[in-house]
Amino acid sequence: MxxxxxxxxxxxxxxxxxxxxxxxxxxxxxxxxxxxxxxxxxxxxxxxxxxxxxxxxxxxxxxxxxxxxxxxxxxxxxxxxxxxxxxxxxxxxxxxxxxxxxxxxxxxxxxxxxxxxxxxxxxxxxxxxxxxxxxxxxxxxxxxxxxxxGAGLPVVQTINDLHFSGEEITKIRGVFSGSLSYIFNRFSAEEIPFSNILLEAEKYGYTEPDSREDLSGNDVARKLLILAREIEKEYEFSNIKISSLLLPDLNETNSKAEYSVNKQLFDKPFHIAKITQADSHVLRYVGEFDVVKKELEVKLISVPQSSALGQLKGADNLIEIYTKSYGEIPIVIQGAGAGKxxxxxxxxxxxxxxxxxxxxxxxxxx
Known part of the structure; x- marks a missing residue:
């Protein structure tokens, strides 16, 4: 040949x-x-x-x-x-x-x-x-x-295959950001201020050069939009409800220098979010597309530590795909979601x- x-x-x-x-x-x-x-x-x-x-x-x-x-x-x-x-x-x-x-x-x-x-x-x-x-x-x-x-994970292909085999996808939910996975996995497991973990994530190259791009939720929203369009839904970026992790006084309007020296402002609100959860719960930043309700959302949620999302480690991504045939049990795709x-x-x-x-x-x- x-x-x-x-x-x-x-x-x-x-x-x-x-x-x-x-x-x-x-x-x-x-x-x-x-x-x-x-x-x-x-x-x-x-x-x-x-x-x-x-x-x-x-x-x-x-x-x-x-x-x-x-x-x-x-x-x-x-x-x-x-x-x-x-x-x-x-x-x-x-x-x-x-x-x-x-x-x-x-x-x-x-x-x-x-x-x-x-x-x-x-x-x-x-x-x-x-x-x-x-x-x-x-x-x-x-x-x-x-x-x-999901970097090298077979997420797009799996969703495409399911949809075009006639399977009805009812919901897609997951941690789509390697950088935010790393930040919240550590923040949930360790007694360290949020800003310290954010600085380390930047140092290791897990975040974008300007980490506000990650914290804004826009990157997660783009990934959610790609998957929604993969099952032939004609949504625009503006249809996604994004709950940004940035603060009213620390966001895209600040100069890069101001943002750089004021990251400790994140510590108090995230500490409050952490200590006001139910017992044995952890924080995760997820994208969720409820196909039935026609809702696309990017938000911080609290999940049981024993759940698939709650057990995430490192900078892993985890995507749950719910379908009519599989019912309440999602197809789960998990693995390294970032890295060159x-x-x-x-x-x-x-x-x-x-x-x-x-x-x-x-x-x-x-």
Missing amino acids: STLRINIVLFGIGNVGSTLVNQVIESQKFFLEKRNIDLRFPIITNSTLAFFEKDGIKNQWEANFAQSAIPFRVEDIIEYAQEQELENLIAVDATASSDIVKNYIPLIQNGFDIVAANKKANTLHFDFYKELRRNLKKYDKTFLYETNV EVTARGVLTDILKIAEKTKIKEAVWL
Whole structure:
């Protein structure tokens, strides 16, 4: 059987993007031997520069990028791929950029499948969401984004499979944020002020560079919206009721410097929330989509310590999926919900799924 070459155009070489490249380089021989797939990166970019290497980058890619990368537009990348007659193209979006998302449709129209760690495309206005899928269908292209929710956990796929097998999903609830999981798991188990744990979470890189992005609840809300749309519900971000963890006098309106030095303001309200719970209960920050009541909420709740959510450890995510067939017993998906290694591995899994699909297409053509 002949080897299938897959050409990956990588947007973003931050934590996830650079880890992905190194994972592919490490496993290249394995994919060739076990799956007859040759993964190459003819183009890699950061936010402003692109490095072009027709046959794919080698081990010293970072030095080569620093030396030879040039300013680019997405149109240049499409043109280069056409000139070099690169086939089996996958655009991988490992950025958090809205600009790249605007180029998804032109990329699809020019022969690219898409894999995204970036959540933006699935949380923009529903008109864009529909238009993107209309183009995917028209040009027979695939868009995978398993890492949008739960990093490397198979949450999107499971919900998609259940829904399109005719199963009625009644509720989705869970801890969707690795950073907030870490913070509340520790806060519940230890006698340490909330602000101390928040500072440690920032230091370990569990939170966004500005942890207000996590505490605002917006990140959890985006993940909830993605899953609601996965079961064909036409909701917008504005339909989600978000109970932010930020305070009236410590929120997005403060400067970064003010926020940085006033984190101890969190200590009193969260201590009160902790000590006023029922016995053997713990605090968890959850996203919940009650499909029957048509309610999407992001909120801090108190749950029994003995429950699945109550037993969470580390920075794990836990998602409960309630369905008509399973009744009161949810399907539970649990595991590492953050981290560059698991996220990059999830992106790589999506790339390999598209590669296998391409193999089948080629076999049919032959």
